[in-house]
Amino acid sequence: MTSGDPALARAVAPLAPPGVLVAVQRVAGTQSESLMASEAVMLADAAPRVRQRSAAARHAARRLLRRLGVPPCEILKDPAGRPVWPTGIVGSLAHDDDYAIAVVAPSSAGLGGLGVDIEPAEPLPAEIVHLVLTSAEHRHCGGDLLLARLLFVIKEAVYKAVNPADNVFLDFHDVVVDLATGQARTRTGRTVAFAATIQPRLVAIARWTPIAGR
Numbered sequence: 001m002t003s004g005d006p007a008l009a010r011a012v013a014p015l016a017p018p019g020v021l022v023a024v025q026r027v028a029g030t031q032s033e034s035l036m037a038s039e040a041v042m043l044a045d046a047a048p049r050v051r052q053r054s055a056a057a058r059h060a061a062r063r064l065l066r067r068l069g070v071p072p073c074e075i076l077k078d079p080a081g082r083p084v085w086p087t088g089i090v091g092s093l094a095h096d097d098d099y100a101i102a103v104v105a106p107s108s109a110g111l112g113g114l115g116v117d118i119e120p121a122e123p124l125p126a127e128i129v130h131l132v133l134t135s136a137e138h139r140h141c142g143g144d145l146l147l148a149r150l151l152f153v154i155k156e157a158v159y160k161a162v163n164p165a166d167n168v169f170l171d172f173h174d175v176v177v178d179l180a181t182g183q184a185r186t187r188t189g190r191t192v193a194f195a196a197t198i199q200p201r202l203v204a205i206a207r208w209t210p211i212a213g214r
């Protein structure tokens with residue numbers, strides 16, 4: 001489900017595993033009025049552009065929650081910046097300058113956590129490749145800086161999937177990505193499955209299950 005870009009809709013739909021809903025929303029097409037009252041208060045000090053990105057993500061999330069029968073509700077943030085979902089829902093938000101994305105699932109889907117990230121399909125700056133990739137990942141990318149940025153996106157999605165449960169800061173090298181198996185392993189011992197696309201934007205959806213993920 002997408003507002004604004006059919007090609008992006010086609011690309012992200014297959015990334016969502018069974019039971020997970022995904023929606024993309026164009027930032028430019030979103031009014032800050034999409035924020036509910038307490039969200040607007042929460043974001044009062046944010047720059048207008050940041051507020052609009054967060055509004056777009058919440059607009060997308062509420063469309064999905066409606067499909068799950070959840071009435072319109074605020075999606076606030078905890079003190080660490082993590083989104084607070086209604087009881088019985090797991091989810092994740094992300095936004096870049098142009099698009100926001102939301103993923104949600106009911107707890108009946110059996111997921112311990114969900115994470116999502118989105119970035120423009122542009123190469124990772126060469127000077128930060130060593131910060132993001134382990135040496136094995138670096139070898140795998142073989143100088144392909146767009147692929148390197150995809151790994152960046154996957155690692156961020158993995159972080160968002162595990163951080164609400166683990167509350168542990170992870171560096172990029174604390175998440176090791178295996179593109180061949182579609183699984184990442186965290187320093188804290190979680191195995192996180194992911195699906196990702198490169199075009200028309202870099203998008204990754206990560207999830208773990210309480211049994212398989214530990």
Ligand SMILES: CC(C)(COP(=O)(O)OP(=O)(O)OC[C@H]1O[C@@H](n2cnc3c(N)ncnc32)[C@H](O)[C@@H]1OP(=O)(O)O)[C@@H](O)C(=O)NCCC(=O)NCCS
Nearest residue numbers: 054081082083093094095155156159160163170171172175
């Ligand atoms: C969480 C984090 C990855 C978000 O990345 P970002 O580039 O700032 O922003 P994104 O657009 O990708 O995502 C923003 C959304 O992430 C969500 N988020 C923020 N902190 C989160 C956390 N700890 N866990 C899960 N989700 C989080 C929020 O919903 C936020 O949107 P909102 O502000 O509108 O509510 C980043 O802020 C962070 O804490 N990084 C430190 C850890 C890290 O990146 N390690 C390297 C990868 S392992």
